[in-house]
Amino acid sequence: MKNHYSSLCVTSTSTTCTVSKLDTQECSNLYRKGLTAAASLQQQPVKASTLQIRKGAVTELAEWLQTVNASGSKTLQTVIPEDMLVYFTQHRLPNHAGSAIITGERIAAPSSLAGIKSRLATEFELLSRTGDWDPATQQGNPMHSMQIRGMLRGDSNHAAEAGYERRGAVPLTEAEMHLLLSSMYNKFSSRTDSIQQLLMLRDGLLFGLLWQTCFRGFNAGGVRLGNIVLPTGGNAVAFLVPTRKLPAGAMLYLLPGTTKNRKGGHCSVTLTCDVLCFSTWLQLVTHHYAEAGQPVTNFITRPLAVGTKQFAEKSMTCSNAWACLTMYLKSLGMYTGQSVHSTRRGNMIHQQLHMQKSDKEIGDAAMCNEKNVKYYTDTHRPIRFRALQ
Secondary structure (H helix, E strand, O other): OOOHHHHHHOOOOOOOOOOOOOOHHHHHHHHHHHHHHHHHHHHOOOOHHHHHHHHHHHHHHHHHHHHOOOOOOOOOOOOOHHHHHHHHHHHHHHHOOOOEOOOOOEOOOHHHHHHHHHHHHHHHHHOOOOOOOEOOOOEOOOOOOHHHHHHHHHHHHHHHHOOOOOOEEOOOOHHHHHHHHHHHHHHHOOOOOHHHHHHHHHHHHHHHHHHHHOOOHHHHHOOEHHHEEOOOOOEOHHHOOOOOOOOOOOEEEEOOOEOOOOEOOOEEEEOOOOOOOHHHHHHHHHHHHHHOOOOOOOEOOOOEOOOOOOEOOOOOOHHHHHHHHHHHHHHOOOOOOOOOHHHHHHHHHHHHHHOOOOHHHHHHHHOOOHHHHHHHHOOOOOEEOOOOO
């Protein structure tokens, strides 16, 4: 029997196939557009704040190389693990030491060194220095070497022996959050400057989100209208604005996308319908922003565009949130070194002590693993007083 598949693969000599070919200029334009589009997509998974931090780490290394590089032979393209060992031990660690601990010695947190290693490894990969370091060929990523891995393990052990302990954010209590948000709620209507009024409403909504969700700053600042959904499915915004149709005790899901610990999933929020509830502030925000001609259509908390009184259609960064929280706490005489993690830690402690929630229940609601919940709710851990730079 004839192999019909083979016959289909045979091109008939009598069949003429005409292929339209691009000329040199058209081909060049196609590749330029394609590579530009691909570069744009490659940047999407990386937040602007992450790029900025990595740029700072790379710039510091490049500047150090200039100071020890009389011959000009040491660059990001040519450094080897031994160069990085000298950089870490003689520059990075001494110049980025944390607060004094048991021995009186100043030590950088081991996690900060691991973070810098990760950022520099990414930069070397972008320079096509990929794969594990090969001492024989002197090729590969210098961050992915036995020398660097051994140094990181040794630094962690040294820090532990010297008495280093991870420190927790200054927790904000429910009473403090109630005082903060009640003060803002009472003051916003007395503002004569409409922009200042809108900013206060935005910040009230942001702080309510931070408290109720236990989100990190960048997650709370990135919530969109489409991220607020019903447990049964479907968007919940119509049940919250212009009037709230859901009673206290109703549950909603917030979908932040990717968090530091989990990808996908949702955060569970139980409406309290008081000043601590994000839905109370969302009603005010949507109403007053619409009246001001700047309606909320996507991001629910937005920064002002630089040099204008118009809100940019983008998310609030963690730095934005921290600056706003610090400002309001100072205005009330409540500032004692809190950061945006203070709401996260404070609410987890509150749930554990006053609502008898288990670590698993707290973690499931806040999209956080149990190990991190234990870290946040450990009230015996040293406090880290952070000052906004």
